[in-house]
Amino acid sequence: MAVNHFPKEINIEDRKRAIDRRKVQEIKSSQRKNKSLLLFWLLIGPGVLVMLGENDAPSMLSYAATGSTFGVGFFIPFVLLTFFMAYIVQEMTLRIGATTHQGHAQLIFDRFGSFWGWFAIGDLLLGNFLTLVTEFIGVRAGLGFFNISAVFSVILALGLVVGVSLTQRYWTWERITLGLAVFNLVFVPVALMTHPNLGQTAHALLFWNPLPGGFSQKVLFLMMADIGATVTPWMLYFHQSAVADKGLTTEDIPAGRRDIAVGAILAAIGGIAAVIAAAPLFARHISAQNFAAAQFAQALEPIIGRWGAALFALGIFEAGLVAIITISSSSGYAFGEITAKPHSLNRPVKEAWPFYAIIFSSAVLAAVIVLTPNAPLEYIALIVNVIATLAMPPALLFVLLLANDREIMKRSYNSVITNVIAIAIVVFISLTGVVYGVLTVFPHLNF
Amino acid sequence: MKMDHFQLNQRLSWPADALEPEQLSENVQQRHYGKKQLSPGAKILFWALRVYALFMLALVTYQAWNNLH
Numbered sequence: 267m268a269v270n271h272f273p274k275e276i277n278i279e280d281r282k283r284a285i286d287r288r289k290v291q292e293i294k295s296s297q298r299k300n301k302s303l304l305l306f307w308l309l310i311g312p313g314v315l316v317m318l319g320e321n322d323a324p325s326m327l328s329y330a331a332t333g334s335t336f337g338v339g340f341f342i343p344f345v346l347l348t349f350f351m352a353y354i355v356q357e358m359t360l361r362i363g364a365t366t367h368q369g370h371a372q373l374i375f376d377r378f379g380s381f382w383g384w385f386a387i388g389d390l391l392l393g394n395f396l397t398l399v400t401e402f403i404g405v406r407a408g409l410g411f412f413n414i415s416a417v418f419s420v421i422l423a424l425g426l427v428v429g430v431s432l433t434q435r436y437w438t439w440e441r442i443t444l445g446l447a448v449f450n451l452v453f454v455p456v457a458l459m460t461h462p463n464l465g466q467t468a469h470a471l472l473f474w475n476p477l478p479g480g481f482s483q484k485v486l487f488l489m490m491a492d493i494g495a496t497v498t499p500w501m502l503y504f505h506q507s508a509v510a511d512k513g514l515t516t517e518d519i520p521a522g523r524r525d526i527a528v529g530a531i532l533a534a535i536g537g538i539a540a541v542i543a544a545a546p547l548f549a550r551h552i553s554a555q556n557f558a559a560a561q562f563a564q565a566l567e568p569i570i571g572r573w574g575a576a577l578f579a580l581g582i583f584e585a586g587l588v589a590i591i592t593i594s595s596s597s598g599y600a601f602g603e604i605t606a607k608p609h610s611l612n613r614p615v616k617e618a619w620p621f622y623a624i625i626f627s628s629a630v631l632a633a634v635i636v637l638t639p640n641a642p643l644e645y646i647a648l649i650v651n652v653i654a655t656l657a658m659p660p661a662l663l664f665v666l667l668l669a670n671d672r673e674i675m676k677r678s679y680n681s682v683i684t685n686v687i688a689i690a691i692v693v694f695i696s697l698t699g700v701v702y703g704v705l706t707v708f709p710h711l712n713f
Numbered sequence: 714m715k716m717d718h719f720q721l722n723q724r725l726s727w728p729a730d731a732l733e734p735e736q737l738s739e740n741v742q743q744r745h746y747g748k749k750q751l752s753p754g755a756k757i758l759f760w761a762l763r764v765y766a767l768f769m770l771a772l773v774t775y776q777a778w779n780n781l782h
Contacts, residue, residue: 276737277739279738280736283732287732367733367741368741368744373746376746378749382759385763513732656766657770660763660765667755674746699765
């Protein structure tokens with residue numbers, strides 16, 4: 267059989283990855299006019315997916331809550347700042363993945379031992395599970411706007427997740443998920459339908475207006491939720507594993523950076539559009555702080571009409587769906603890495619069944635919780651992004667140490683500037699949490 | 714269109730050439746860099762951030778619970 271022509275170690279996963287890499291090499295060595303464009307198309311993926319994947323249902327609702335509670339002045343530039351932070355962090359995971367070809371969980375266990383490794387995995391799995399629950403809440407609430415039953419919505423989402431994963435081909439999985447993720451930009455037409463004051467938006471972007479009412483616990487909660495909407499632990503694990511699964515190498519780091527930048531820009535546009543879309547509720551003094559997705563869409567309907575509200579609800583559904591695909595994959599990758607079982611979307615199910623089992627079972631378990639009567643869904647939705655923000659400083663420390671580890675990073679270790687910015691990000695996120703903690707214990711303090 | 718093993722082989726005679734040796738999945742799985750010696754400063758930082766995360770998690774859970782009730 268022709269299969270015997272291959273050395274023993276070349277398995278189906280490597281063969282599929284080799285086909286993708288060969289295409290990249292062919293384009294690189296060709297003289298085609300559209301070479302740059304073709305390379306961009308071939309190498310784009312993990313960065314865009316991680317950024318748009320994090321524009322998930324709770325994130326879009328956090329942005330909408332921000333816009334409806336405080337308008338656009340302070341938070342539009344703040345959202346941009348959080349995506350800049352996300353770029354810096356993901357750029358480090360790109361370099362680690364492209365240099366070592368290993369996943370984040372595997373490297374943490376390898377370099378820091380199982381004691382710290384289990385802490386990191388505990389953070390990841392808890393955060394992922396809670397986030398998956400909120401994604402299904404988004405799916406259910408988004409389709410609920412169209413009077414689609416909760417059970418049908420959840421089964422539809424599960425079916426799509428299983429269907430995409432069962433392609434058993436990283437490239438196909440990536441392209442389908444990218445196609446779904448780009449739908450996140452549906453919030454842009456919704457924002458335009460509110461007829462935003464472009465001058466006010468531009469002024470906010472350029473001059474970063476002060477917060478109406480000053481700092482308070484509520485402001486900090488939304489700030490942490492917005493940080494948690496852009497920089498979270500699952501992104502580190504997913505991105506590094508996806509970079510390795512796609513087969514990116516150190517040669518592809520510049521293309522990987524473009525991938526992350528495009529993802530950050532698209533996600534920032536989506537996030538800012540959600541802030542702008544919900545801002546009319548702030549202007550009309552409609553309290554929407556504890557709104558769920560369908561309630562946001564319903565509240566916006568008198569302002570942007572049935573079509574606009576329907577697009578908003580569809581956007582929440584899409585945000586949840588894409589995040590379920592990417593977040594459950596990050597759990598599957600991490601599990602496969604620490605148990606040394608095959609963990610690639612290029613593997614057939616029969617060879618990597620534990621990997622696929624984790625992807626499917628984590629999604630199914632979250633779906634069951636969402637459908638359980640009297641489950642504390644509102645409670646989970648409220649704290650999930652804040653928990654992600656709190657888990658981020660320890661996770662960032664691992665990334666920083668790995669990105670500075672010359673033994674594994676060879677020539678791709680962190681520059682001084684990257685270290686300074688990354689340390690500033692850790693300090694900023696930690697301090698936000700500390701101030702939030704102080705305000706929780708001493709609620710009458712004012713800054 | 715899904716390719717079977719034979720088509721894959723036809724298309725790519727030497728897949729190992731398209732991949733770096735370190736990328737081959739078996740090599741990735743078997744490669745261990747070994748445990749890194751953490752400096753005392755790094756250990757303190759690890760513990761400090763761990764305590765911070767657990768304390769804040771308890772605080773946020775308490776606060777969110779209070780808000781809901």
